[in-house]
Amino acid sequence: MTQDTFYTDHWRQIDDERVARYERMFVWREGHATLLAPLDLRAGSRVLDYGCGPGFVAEGMAGIVGATGRIFGVDLNARFVENASRRNSESEIVSFHQVDGNRIPLADACVDRLLCKNVLEYVPDVQATLAEFRRVLEPGGRLLLIDSDWGFVAVEPWGRERTKRFFDAAAPAFREPEIGRKLRSHLLDAGFDHVDVRVQAGVDIEGGSLLVLRNMATRCPPPRSTRCLTKRQRPSTTTATCSACRSFSRRESGLRSAAG
Numbered sequence: 382m383t384q385d386t387f388y389t390d391h392w393r394q395i396d397d398e399r400v401a402r403y404e405r406m407f408v409w410r411e412g413h414a415t416l417l418a419p420l421d422l423r424a425g426s427r428v429l430d431y432g433c434g435p436g437f438v439a440e441g442m443a444g445i446v447g448a449t450g451r452i453f454g455v456d457l458n459a460r461f462v463e464n465a466s467r468r469n470s471e472s473e474i475v476s477f478h479q480v481d482g483n484r485i486p487l488a489d490a491c492v493d494r495l496l497c498k499n500v501l502e503y504v505p506d507v508q509a510t511l512a513e514f515r516r517v518l519e520p521g522g523r524l525l526l527i528d529s530d531w532g533f534v535a536v537e538p539w540g541r542e543r544t545k546r547f548f549d550a551a552a553p554a555f556r557e558p559e560i561g562r563k564l565r566s567h568l569l570d571a572g573f574d575h576v577d578v579r580v581q582a583g584v585d586i587e588g589g590s591l592l593v594l595r596n597m598a599t600r601c602p603p604p605r606s607t608r609c610l611t612k613r614q615r616p617s618t619t620t621a622t623c624s625a626c627r628s629f630s631r632r633e634s635g636l637r638s639a640a641g
């Protein structure tokens with residue numbers, strides 16, 4: 382792993398603990414039906430879930446499109462694809478495929494719906510990926526992109542400076558951490574029309590976002606991870622985040638020595 386390609390390498394190589402954590406995190410939830418409403422899924426829809434992760438959202442969509450529909454889950458990570466394929470080996474509706482590089486392993490115009498949720502921030506070349514989306518999506522099909530914009534996140538009690546320091550430290554884990562604000566222009570540049578942008582903002586008072594920050598901290602590359610974590614700067618709520626960073630650093634040095 383190098384700093385330059387860390388944003389994609391950390392998805393290619395995932396250890397058992399992280400696979401298990403993602404299989405707990407990226408599950409189909411009640412709110413997904415509302416989140417995916419713009420896709421207008423129907424019985425018989427043919428859907429690509431690009432960057433499907435462990436595949437539970439693809440499985441949830443299979444329940445909506447039914448026996449006449451088809452769901453293709455595609456992901457960079459081989460472990461996600463293997464586990465999801467094993468779980469769905471009997472299914473005639475849903476299948477999983479690995480992608481590595483810009484080319485999606487599907488025929489032209491083979492889907493009429495395309496979901497890409499929290500993935501574009503990691504792809505090496507957004508325009509090349511969107512060109513592939515246009516190729517596999519039939520004319521008149523629907524594309525739903527859902528992505529974050531980490532530049533708009535405020536964390537209290539950290540305040541602006543510490544929050545910026547944390548996200549700066551985590552930035553190598555993304556190709557484009559501020560993709561959210563750029564989605565519209567990317568889509569127009571790629572030739573999509575009828576582009577509709579919606580911004581969703583929320584306040585987390587339950588602390589659920591700490592899981593996301595903790596997870597992000599595990600992906601801070603070691604040289605920068607310490608910048609967000611000096612003892613003096615550490616608010617009490619981030620203790621777990623800090624230890625996560627430290628154990629990640631240990632795992633990383635283990636990886637480096639294993640790689641020789």
Ligand SMILES: C[S@@+](CC[C@H](N)C(=O)[O-])C[C@H]1O[C@@H](n2cnc3c(N)ncnc32)[C@H](O)[C@@H]1O
Nearest residue numbers: 392407432433434456457458498499500503504
């Ligand atoms: C944050 S997870 C989102 C998973 C799923 N879409 C969800 O929202 O539950 C990002 C996913 O994108 C995949 N990914 C990262 N880079 C990718 C690429 N270049 N092409 C395809 N998938 C990629 C990762 O392996 C991971 O499964």
